[in-house]
Amino acid sequence: xxxxxxxxxxxxxxxxxxxxxxxxxxxxxxxxxxxxxxxxxxxxxxxxxxxxxxxxxxxxxxxxxxxxxxxxxxxxxxxxxxxxxxxxxxxxxxxxxxxxxxxxxxxxxxxxxxxxxxxxxxxxxxxxxxxxxxxxxxxxxxxxxxxxxxxxxxxxxxxxxxxxxxxxxxxxxxxxxxxxxxxxxxxxxxxxxxxxxxxxxxxxxxxxxxxxxxxxxxxxxxxxxxxxxxxxxxxxxxxxxxxxxxxxxxxxxxxxxxxxxxxxxxxxxxxxxxxxxxxxxxxxxx
Amino acid sequence: xxxxxxxxxxxxxxxxxxxxxxxxxxxxxxxxxxxxxxxxxxxxxxxxxxxxxxxxxxxxxxxxxxxxxxxxxxxxxxxxxxxxxxxxxxxxxxxxxxxxxxxxxxxxxxxxxxxxxxxxxxxxxxxxxxxxxxxxxxxxxxxxxxxxxxxxxxxxxxxxxxxxxxxxxxxxxxxxxxxxxxxxxxxxxxxxxxxxxxxxxxxxxxxxxxxxxxxxxxxxxxxxxxxxxxxxxxxxxxxxxxxxxxxxxxxxxxxxxxxxxxxxxxxxxxxxxxxxxxxxxxxxxxxxxxxxxxxxxx
Numbered sequence: 001x002x003x004x005x006x007x008x009x010x011x012x013x014x015x016x017x018x019x020x021x022x023x024x025x026x027x028x029x030x031x032x033x034x035x036x037x038x039x040x041x042x043x044x045x046x047x048x049x050x051x052x053x054x055x056x057x058x059x060x061x062x063x064x065x066x067x068x069x070x071x072x073x074x075x076x077x078x079x080x081x082x083x084x085x086x087x088x089x090x091x092x093x094x095x096x097x098x099x100x101x102x103x104x105x106x107x108x109x110x111x112x113x114x115x116x117x118x119x120x121x122x123x124x125x126x127x128x129x130x131x132x133x134x135x136x137x138x139x140x141x142x143x144x145x146x147x148x149x150x151x152x153x154x155x156x157x158x159x160x161x162x163x164x165x166x167x168x169x170x171x172x173x174x175x176x177x178x179x180x181x182x183x184x185x186x187x188x189x190x191x192x193x194x195x196x197x198x199x200x201x202x203x204x205x206x207x208x209x210x211x212x213x214x215x216x217x218x219x220x221x222x223x224x225x226x227x228x229x230x231x232x233x234x235x236x237x238x239x240x241x242x243x244x245x246x247x248x249x250x251x252x253x254x255x256x257x258x259x260x261x262x263x264x265x266x267x268x269x270x271x272x273x274x275x276x277x278x279x280x281x282x283x284x285x286x
Numbered sequence: 287x288x289x290x291x292x293x294x295x296x297x298x299x300x301x302x303x304x305x306x307x308x309x310x311x312x313x314x315x316x317x318x319x320x321x322x323x324x325x326x327x328x329x330x331x332x333x334x335x336x337x338x339x340x341x342x343x344x345x346x347x348x349x350x351x352x353x354x355x356x357x358x359x360x361x362x363x364x365x366x367x368x369x370x371x372x373x374x375x376x377x378x379x380x381x382x383x384x385x386x387x388x389x390x391x392x393x394x395x396x397x398x399x400x401x402x403x404x405x406x407x408x409x410x411x412x413x414x415x416x417x418x419x420x421x422x423x424x425x426x427x428x429x430x431x432x433x434x435x436x437x438x439x440x441x442x443x444x445x446x447x448x449x450x451x452x453x454x455x456x457x458x459x460x461x462x463x464x465x466x467x468x469x470x471x472x473x474x475x476x477x478x479x480x481x482x483x484x485x486x487x488x489x490x491x492x493x494x495x496x497x498x499x500x501x502x503x504x505x506x507x508x509x510x511x512x513x514x515x516x517x518x519x520x521x522x523x524x525x526x527x528x529x530x531x532x533x534x535x536x537x538x539x540x541x542x543x544x545x546x547x548x549x550x551x552x553x554x555x556x557x558x559x560x561x562x563x564x565x566x567x568x569x570x571x572x573x574x575x576x577x578x579x580x581x582x583x584x
Contacts (some may be wrong), residue, residue: 020489021388021390024388025392027382027385028382028385029396032400035399035457036399036402038418039403039406041425042410042413045417054423056423057428058425095314100311102306102307102308102311106304106308107304109304113304113305118312121319123574127514127566128323129559129563130520131539131543131555132323132559132560132563133318133319133322133323135546135555135556135559136326136556138546139325140321140322159315166311195307219407220406222409222520222521222524222525223543227546227547240413241409241413241525251417254413258409258410258414266402268405269401269405270398273398276401277468280404280466281466
């Protein structure tokens with residue numbers, strides 16, 4: 001940094017910067033490969049024969065066999081569980097939006113009395129270890145016939161879905177110009193109409209992204225689904241683990257099922273890509 | 287930011303009207319968060335095994351757990367896991383965020399690809415890594431064999447199991463740290479960083495004295511969410527070791543699950559969770575004291 005003419009110094013810095021960027025690319029691409037390889041391998045195992053799958057050295061060139069992507073649907077209740085998950089996610093997400101949208105609206109538009117405590121409550125609900133409420137809910141659900149049902153799961157998923165959705169919707173509602181809401185009020189809209197006609201439509205992409213992210217979380221949930229369902233209400237995530245079988249683990253089916261359960265989520269995430277960062281940061285990054 | 291303050295005479299009535307919109311939230315959270323908490327607390331003073339026996343035992347469950355070796359092991363394991371995983375994820379996530387922040391073309395696609403593990407459920411993650419880390423058929427051991435390292439037991443080796451679980455979580459969740467810190471880095475005031483560079487600060491100095499202090503609030507948010515999430519660890523252990531070998535990966539939530547659903551010792555598992563929830567609560571409140579939520583919607 002010291003010595004040399006100013007122009008030489010500048011050149012040195014530029015060169016160093018170029019090398020630094022090159023190194024950065026190498027590291028980043030290495031990280032991408034490390035990130036993707038396990039999932040690639042999951043797919044590879046699902047398309048190999050049992051003998052091929054675990055031979056050493058692993059055969060890199062083989063004829064992929066996709067038959068398990070068809071056979072899993074009628075096996076180990078996977079198809080039924082897949083439908084269950086769709087139902088749980090749709091009902092759960094609708095419920096979450098129904099509860100979180102008005103709450104987020106109120107928190108953005110009004111100075112809510114006790115708002116600080118409400119925020120704390122949301123955070124604590126979100127951070128509660130699952131089994132604190134899963135075990136009592138198991139007892140309650142057994143009594144009320146909600147055990148092993150889709151609706152029972154959708155209800156309890158609100159515990160993490162509502163705080164998450166409220167935080168996200170708040171950050172999306174904040175982007176709606178306050179003046180528009182005020183103008184709607186002057187024009188005679190009630191607060192509810194202002195929410196429905198101004199805020200929700202204007203924040204529609206954000207609301208959709210919220211729905212997608214909450215949905216992905218519900219789809220992937222393990223702890224609660226494992227404890228509160230058994231057979232009829234079982235979700236896809238739990239069904240994937242169900243390919244364990246009695247004698248041996250059916251790796252090919254299990255991996256095919258895992259890939260089948262994961263791919264839709266990656267697609268949804270890609271759809272919501274623009275809003276993903278905001279969603280993953282709980283709207284905390286402005 | 288919180289709601290912009292509203293001045294003038296309408297403030298009062300507006301505040302009143304806001305309350306109605308919170309009714310569904312309060313009802314739903316009340317039902318699924320207050321009720322179970324109170325129920326667990328109540329049951330922790332009873333002896334109940336999902337049968338006829340239902341006796342008030344005072345604080346016997348708490349005393350039992352205080353001297354319970356397995357519960358203590360589970361608590362210790364849980365914290366070892368959380369500290370190890372969060373530390374590793376923080377270092378890697380921050381490093382990756384700094385690296386990707388330097389990139390020009392392709393940064394967007396790299397960022398997106400790095401996020402993919404976050405879309406995978408814990409069970410699928412467990413399956414993937416069980417296959418990869420298998421001592422005999424796993425490809426990781428095959429790779430180690432190629433470079434002349436003998437077979438490592440990973441998940442089946444009592445000395446390696448916890449490290450393996452930490453490794454799995456790191457693969458799974460580093461992306462969360464990465465993406466939040468990436469967003470934080472992009473939001474930093476460019477002038478300040480440039481000024482430091484013009485003043486001759488080295489890359490490390492800029493990181494130490496400019497970037498990290500500016501990132502502090504967002505770092506704490508990330509740390510809090512990762513810490514809590516790790517303390518709650520369940521799926522990746524359930525899907526791989528189930529708490530073993532021996533009790534080397536037994537976490538609190540795994541133990542509570544086994545106690546409630548395998549041994550049907552309902553009251554004891556609820557007592558465990560009451561104690562553990564208080565511990566988690568203390569951790570959350572400690573983070574809040576650091577000012578996590580300032581400037582956010584949390």
